Amino acid sequence: MHDMGKKTFTRIAVRAGSLVIAFFFIYSLYTLHTNGLKARVYYTAYGLNDTATPITLFKNSYEVDTFYKTRGVHGRVLVNFGRFLNFVGIENDDVFKNADSFPVKRLNIMEEYEKRLTARNFLWIAMQGNIIREIDYVLPDAVFEEKGRTAWNEQDVFKATPDRIIAHEWGSRRILSNHIPDIIEPVVLNIDASFFSNTDAVSLAQEIKKSALKADVVTLNLSEDNPDVTEKEREELRKFAELLKGERE
Secondary structure, eight states: OHHHHHHHHHHHHHHHHHHHHHHHHHHHHHHHHHHHHHTSOOOOOEETTOTTOOEEEESSHHHHHHHHHHHTOOSEEEEEESSOOOOOOOOHHHHSTTTTSSSOOOOOHHHHHHHTOOTTTHHHHHHHTTSEEEEEEEOOHHHHHHHHHHGGGSTTEEEEETTEEEEEETTEEEEEESSOOOOSSOEEEEEEGGGGGSOOHHHHHHHHHHSOOEEEEEEEEOOTTOTTSOHHHHHHHHHHHHHHHHTTO
16 A cells, blocks of 8 residues: 555656646747747738838848848848849858957957848848848749759758748748748748849739738849849839839829
């Protein structure tokens, strides 16, 4: 009887311990989720067929980056229409090459990255600074097919299917596809002029308006700092901007 009492007590203690562990696990998940939401900055979001959707046209990637910081964009999902990924990382060897000089300088890594901002890396920099926590690329069909053929040669790719490629940058997700993603939370939307290599303003406007996306920040980038973007593509982006503005007037 004495042994049975000890066994019963042990079982109760184990169950109680399991419940405590489960409670703290659930509480930790809740805390992480809550803090994550608090770290994200949202404004009033609109459907992309709503006349109140805020739209701003910029000349280059530097202006887009500056706008994000001025608006306080932080911890957000970006949906990016374009032909390029704008995600060429900066080598830290370049950043720190003079760090051992005397007198020793206090180095702000993000400031150093910003000094090197170009069309090739501005989304990489935005992710390093947690302006953006996830990027969903919408690529032209031909570009996506090419990325699909070489996906498994990239070290950061961990999943590739016929309709999307998923990669991670230190845990921050990047998704490549050729269609508009289905995302519940409000997004930051960027449309680069390079996307008009194989489409036109009217077609893209119609496609975007049919989507379920909601956005509170919408930027249109003429990419004047990217020599691989043509004037024809930039002109089509201007038409796209005028088309949307015209429907608001």
